[in-house]
Amino acid sequence: MTKTTDIPYKIYLTEDEMPRSWYNVRADMPEKHDPMLNPATLEPATREELEKVFCSAVVEQELNQTDRYIEIPDGIRNFYKMYRPSPLVRAYCLEKALGTPAEIYYKFEGNNTSGSHKLNSAAAQAYYAKQEGLTSLTTETGAGQWGTALSMACAFFGLDLTVFMVKVSSEQKPHRREVMRTYGAKVIPSPSDTTECGRAILKAHPGTGGSLGCAISEAVEVAVSTPGCRYGLGSVLDHVLLHQSIIGCESKIALDKYGVHPDMIIGCAGGGSNLGGLISPFMGEKLRGERDYRFIAVEPVSCPSLTRGKYLYDFGDTGKITPLMKMYTLGCDFIPSANHAGGLRYHGMSAVISKLYHDGFIEARSVEQTSVFKAAEAFARTEGILPAPESSHAIRVAIDEALKCKETGEKKVILFGLTGTGYFDMTAYKKFNDGEMSDYVPTDEEIEKSVAQLEPYNK
Ligand SMILES: *Cc1c(COP(=O)(O)O)cnc(C)c1O
Numbered sequence: 001m002t003k004t005t006d007i008p009y010k011i012y013l014t015e016d017e018m019p020r021s022w023y024n025v026r027a028d029m030p031e032k033h034d035p036m037l038n039p040a041t042l043e044p045a046t047r048e049e050l051e052k053v054f055c056s057a058v059v060e061q062e063l064n065q066t067d068r069y070i071e072i073p074d075g076i077r078n079f080y081k082m083y084r085p086s087p088l089v090r091a092y093c094l095e096k097a098l099g100t101p102a103e104i105y106y107k108f109e110g111n112n113t114s115g116s117h118k119l120n121s122a123a124a125q126a127y128y129a130k131q132e133g134l135t136s137l138t139t140e141t142g143a144g145q146w147g148t149a150l151s152m153a154c155a156f157f158g159l160d161l162t163v164f165m166v167k168v169s170s171e172q173k174p175h176r177r178e179v180m181r182t183y184g185a186k187v188i189p190s191p192s193d194t195t196e197c198g199r200a201i202l203k204a205h206p207g208t209g210g211s212l213g214c215a216i217s218e219a220v221e222v223a224v225s226t227p228g229c230r231y232g233l234g235s236v237l238d239h240v241l242l243h244q245s246i247i248g249c250e251s252k253i254a255l256d257k258y259g260v261h262p263d264m265i266i267g268c269a270g271g272g273s274n275l276g277g278l279i280s281p282f283m284g285e286k287l288r289g290e291r292d293y294r295f296i297a298v299e300p301v302s303c304p305s306l307t308r309g310k311y312l313y314d315f316g317d318t319g320k321i322t323p324l325m326k327m328y329t330l331g332c333d334f335i336p337s338a339n340h341a342g343g344l345r346y347h348g349m350s351a352v353i354s355k356l357y358h359d360g361f362i363e364a365r366s367v368e369q370t371s372v373f374k375a376a377e378a379f380a381r382t383e384g385i386l387p388a389p390e391s392s393h394a395i396r397v398a399i400d401e402a403l404k405c406k407e408t409g410e411k412k413v414i415l416f417g418l419t420g421t422g423y424f425d426m427t428a429y430k431k432f433n434d435g436e437m438s439d440y441v442p443t444d445e446e447i448e449k450s451v452a453q454l455e456p457y458n459k
Contacts, residue, residue, distance in 0.1 A: 003103055003411060004260065009092060011254040013085035018077065019249040021069035022242045025280040026352060028287040032065050033355035034326035037313060039457065045323040053223055055230045057128035061239040068284075070242065072124075075131075079123040079156060080246070083112040088254040089418075093382040095402070102405040104398060105262070106418040107251045107278065108385065113179070116343075116388065116420030117274045118149035118234050121243035125232045126153035135228040136160035140190065140215030142169055143342025144176030144424065145388075146234030151183035164190040164218045168209035169342070176424055190215035197221055197319060212346070213318020213332065220321055235271025236316060236325075236350050244277025251415065252281045262415040264294040264401060268393040269306065269364070270343045272297075272350030278417040279362075286361065296401075297353065297364040298393040300372070302440050303336040305329055305349045306357055306364035308447055313457045314348055324457055327354040330442075331450025337440035339369055340428030341389040343419075347450075367396045368439040373432040375399050376422070388420035389428055 026032060035044040050059045061070065072080075091104040109117035129137055137159055141147025147163040154161040163180055167189040170177050177187050188194060190210045191201040195218045201208065208214075216233075223231035233240065255262065265282055267275035275297055285291040297306055305328045314329040316322035329348040330336075336345040349357075356362045369389070376392035378399065379385070387395060398416040405412050422429065431437045 003101060004258070007090050007258050007260070009090055011088040011257065013250060013254055015081050015085070017253060018080065018085045019072070019246060019253070020077070021071050023245045023249055023281050023284060024064065024067055024070055024242055025245070025276070025283050026065040026238065027068040028284045029355065030287065031355070031359065033351040036323040036325055039315065039320070039324050042457070053220060053231050055125070055129045055132050055134060057132065058125060058239050061242055062237060073127065076124050076127045079127070079153070080120070083119065084246070085250050086111055088251055091383055094379060097378070097382045098399065098402050098406065100402040100406045101409060101411045102402040103411070103413045104402055105255070105260070105413070105415045107247055107415070108418045109247060109274070110385070110388065110418065110421035114145060114149040114152055115423065116145045116149065117244060117247060117277070118146045119152060120246050120277070121234065121240045121273065122146070122149035122153040122232070124243045126150065126157040126159055129230055130157040130159055134159065134230055136162070136226065137230055137232050138162045138164070138219040138222045139232045139234070140164045140166070140212060140219045142166045142212045142215070142345065144169060144173050145343060145420065147180050147185065147187070148176060149234070150232055151180040151185040154185065155183040161185040162222060163187045164192065164215040166190055166210040166212055166215050172427065173424055190218050192218065195221045211318055211335065216317040217319030217321050235273040236346070236348065238352055240273040241276035241280070241350055241352055244273045245280040247274065247277040247417065248280045248282060251278065255415070260413060261291065262293060263412045264296060264414055266296045266298060266394050266397050266401070266414065266416040268344060268390050268417070268419060269297040269299050269349065269353065270390060271346050272353035274417055274419045276350055276353050283356065283361065295362045296397055297357065297362055298397045299364065299366050300339050300341055300344050300393065301366045301368050302339040302442065303330065303345050304366045305347065307366045309349070310451050311354060311358055312451065312454050314454050316348065325351050327351050328357065329451070330447055331453055333453055334447065334450040337442070340425065340431070341369065341372070341393065343388070343390040344393065365397055367393055370432070370437050370439055372396050373429070373437060385418065386422045387418060388422040389425050391417070391419040394418070
């Protein structure tokens with residue numbers, strides 16, 4: 001069979017073709033994942049408990065495992081129209097450079113100022129908060145993509161936003177901080193002396209550069225203690241994955257127009273929301289027995305939650321204040337080494353992705369960051385887009401699979417998620433260009449030690 005070559009470089013959809021509903025993959029899962037638990041009682045977390053932290057519409061979606069389609073309100077759809085539908089690109093130039101018989105497609109989510117897919121959920125979370133009469137949101141940000149996305153959404157819908165930014169990141173990425181401030185967010189380096197848990201952490205660890213887990217604890221404390229304020233999370237939870245299904249739904253509409261069916265779908269996995277969003281409608285077909293696909297989650301060797309973690313109940317944060325979630329995890333005390341893909345440095349994995357992986361519907365692979373940056377360089381030089389280090393994990397595996405096709409002569413169709421651009425990651429690119437990038441692989445002992453701490457919650 002020869003390659004399909006009558007497909008445009010970019011498949012654009014019209015605004016009218018943009019999906020009107022998100023797709024809720026849980027509705028088609030033969031077995032649902034285990035519920036979130038209250039760590040004090042080990043009983044399922046209740047709606048009331050969750051509504052102290054998140055706005056009601058979001059809690060409703062979090063707990064909805066049965067409705068296959070959930071309508072996207074016009075207010076959110078109109079916001080999406082500013083940067084969506086996003087293009088689905090046929091990587092003709094990369095295919096040519098690799099000399100592969102494979103067809104490669106990618107869905108590009110970096111075409112907005114925040115530079116990543118995270119705006120898809122930020123828009124929804126800010127919209128619902130405004131609808132419910134709330135006045136402000138809080139959140140944390142590590143590398144800065146989520147904080148930027150939520151700043152943009154809060155500016156648009158008229159909400160105040162406080163972002164706790166991991167202190168080392170706010171020092172290393174002052175430009176990210178200024179983007180957030182330009183959109184009106186208040187950015188506080190974390191740990192800070194503005195919260196009780198921040199002060200406790202500063203007292204215990206003077207001079208610490210902070211961590212995501214610590215910033216989450218500060219943001220949640222402010223949300224539950226401030227009237228009219230709730231907390232927003234950028235990945236991991238089921239409602240975030242639901243919002244991100246717009247990525248997969250658009251991809252499917254675009255490919256269906258040309259009768260293209262991917263053999264494999266590849267995405268990087270940090271908390272799992274972009275991968276979950278990309279694969280959702282395709283996974284639905286697989287779960288319903290309509291069509292088969294291979295799904296591949298790609299994670300860094302330095303933070304291998306799926307490939308080396310354990311399937312256990314764990315906290316979402318280091319401060320141990322969130323509900324417990326059943327997920328593949330390295331343990332909430334696991335501190336990943338300073339990998340340059342900040343968005344993939346999370347100890348756990350979305351409960352939906354974890355369950356699908358556990359039940360054999362998804363494969364997982366871990367890759368070293370030096371090989372990831374080689375793939376990023378090859379991609380930038382052929383396709384023109386400067387990819388985010390996180391996204392480049394998916395590029396690595398897409399290229400590897402395309403090269404396998406070159407050996408076997410198979411004409412596979414590969415789709416991967418290009419989650420964002422890498423303009424704020426030039427320190428990482430500099431390390432790579434200077435030949436100073438290294439690969440840290442955690443030992444079994446390190447992982448076992450932090451996972452062992454979870455025993456009391458998994459009796
Ligand atoms: C946050 C981020 C990721 C990780 O996304 P998850 O949905 O948490 O897996 C990947 N790529 C980019 C560019 C990001 O900003």
